[in-house]
Amino acid sequence: MVSLKDHSTPTGPDRIVISVDAMGGDNGPATVVAGIADSAAKNPGLDFILHGPEAELQRLVARKRILEGRVAIRGAADVVNMRDKPSQVMRNGKGTSxxxxxxxxxxxxxxxxxxxxxxxxxxxxxxxxxxxxxxxxRPAIAVLWPSRNPQRFNVMLDVGADIRADAEDLLQYAMMGASYARNGLDLTRPRIGLLNVGTEEHKGRAELRAAHDLIAAQTETGNFDFVGFVEGGDIPGDRCDVIVTDGFTGNVALKTGEGTAQLIGDLLKEAFAYTPLSRLASVLALTSLKRLKKRIDPRRVNGGVFLGLNGTVVKSHGSADATGVSAAVKLAFELARSGFDDRLAARVASAAAQAQDAAEAGGKDTQAT
Amino acid sequence: MVSLKDHSTPTGPDRIVISVDAMGGDNGPATVVAGIADSAAKNPGLDFILHGPEAELQRLVARKRILEGRVAIRGAADVVNMRDKPSQVMRNGKGTSxxxxxxxxxxxxxxxxxxxxxxxxxxxxxxxxxxxxxxxxRPAIAVLWPSRNPQRFNVMLDVGADIRADAEDLLQYAMMGASYARNGLDLTRPRIGLLNVGTEEHKGRAELRAAHDLIAAQTETGNFDFVGFVEGGDIPGDRCDVIVTDGFTGNVALKTGEGTAQLIGDLLKEAFAYTPLSRLASVLALTSLKRLKKRIDPRRVNGGVFLGLNGTVVKSHGSADATGVSAAVKLAFELARSGFDDRLAARVASAAAQAQDAAEAGGKDTQAT
Incomplete structure (x- = not known):
């Protein structure tokens, strides 16, 4: 059971409260507390409700002066492990952080x-x-991806909430992705692309063609532009800001991109360690390499966001260190401050109604002809 | 119409003949001729039949001493353009190179x-x-992908021959990919992985579960090991040597990986151009960076291979320069020398027969119970 502590929830006129699960990451609650302390130092308007084993969290929080008076702790004795099955957690997860x-x-x-x-x-x-x-x-998981665009990141969704997506799901992903890009990346009118393969023949996949037409018809309701079909190479490109796809394809693309970036990073390290001259070069190049690393560091874009729920959930990497946790909290803070979930709800509801009307009208036309 | 020239086809006891389409690439026939000249210099046992506009090709070939007596030219006046539709080319393509x-x-x-x-x-x-x-x-297109494995590359297929693949298609891809890895990468017993998403729930996609069982049952016929499901991060990894997937997912993964690698390369250049000190560093590091570039340069692994046909076709990048063409020819040469297509044909036929038997037996079992 969740034992509610008698700590009062931190509140105030302009304060933003983020709820943080202290457990379940690979690096334990000390890393999570270090991450939120980092965020707290950067954002004076930010408070936390922290969930996990009470005594341990109190001890960890007490050590960080910056967190004083800004964290309410909610004791939860159980932890969801990386190997726990979702179905089990749904049945027996009540006592978890x-x-x-x-x-x-x-x-x-x-x-x-x-x-x-x-x-x-x-x-x-x-x-x-x-x-x-x-x-x-279907809710979706959206991620930020380093890109050639001025805002330096693109949004891609779904990256794995569900392996299936029909045309109407893809339309909803477009609406949700546009909202996220507007509020998370400050883009007034995001450009949406629908992921497909390059060859003409292949553009015939039925649900993608249907989704293409649905999305094209909703650019005004959704307040976005639609660039049509895009390819894998456009995910880190600048043809669009939001890449819409099903969770199977999105998950494979995400992990392929991450794996490729890691391989290149490791090979770069090897290349620089190869000769004394190249080791010297790497010392001289350190600032440049650090700048590059910061630009594409997955910790900086840490946090998949669950969209399409009553409330926003930011999923940080299991292996996140304090910098990673802090990046996820920063993203949560920005999304909370923008109040985008309420506007998203209104748009999705409106688009769903219009798509329904269009489908019914289309059905009538078909019957009439 | 194809006008056959009176040049005799180059032949000899141990000579390998590659048929090369000189047209259709972004850089024109001069680049293709430079590429085959490069290959000819490296492989004395290699001859060519070159297809395209006769007079132009004769002039280009005559300029390369190394090609003397090793190229038969077949005049073909028409060219397939990048924007031509496959259906048109099938109807009207007879006169093309x-x-x-x-x-x-x-x-x-x-x-x-x-x-x-x-x-x-x-x-x-x-x-x-x-x-x-x-x-x-369904034939498939296989590509080589830089990886952490000792052979430095993994095979992935299908990357876009067909957007659909059912369980039996995926089994055939496994057989074909294993043959390719044995002959193109010199792996005695390649390890096959079936691409899927990570989360347990998602492993339930029906055709992937069926393919999993079919492939697992054919490891002896196919002379490969099967590591089961793998994720996008394993494409450049070392868990397996051959990644099997449908052409939609494979195409997205390929282009995502290429796009990500290009983005990192460009950012690396930017990072090194940022300050005088970093420019100095990049000069010192030049050899290291060149070594890295060579390791992951797509031109070196240039060439998707069409598998599952009566004969092998190597598709080089449209933008290939002479180094890229030469890499594609080298791959063609190695595959031709290994004679793998005949052995592949035998294995695929055998696996198809066994899968059919198993399916029929399974069907009977189901009916009986």
Missing amino acids: MWSALDSVRDREAKVCVSCGNTGALMALSMIRLRKLPGVN | MWSALDSVRDREAKVCVSCGNTGALMALSMIRLRKLPGVN
């Missing part, structure tokens, strides 16, 4: 929830505790 | 065909001129 962290958003004590835990379990619990937005069929 | 280049393999004058032209058209023409191997439902 993850469940407790989501309930703070459900109960409107916090605007956004951050967790480093098991993605499948976090999505499953988010679905039952927060429930889907009216009009949303 | 691409058609002519494939016919040299069809007529058994050459072992392998190399083209830089339009992928969709090349696959469509390959299907009608070479026809599918007995037992193969």
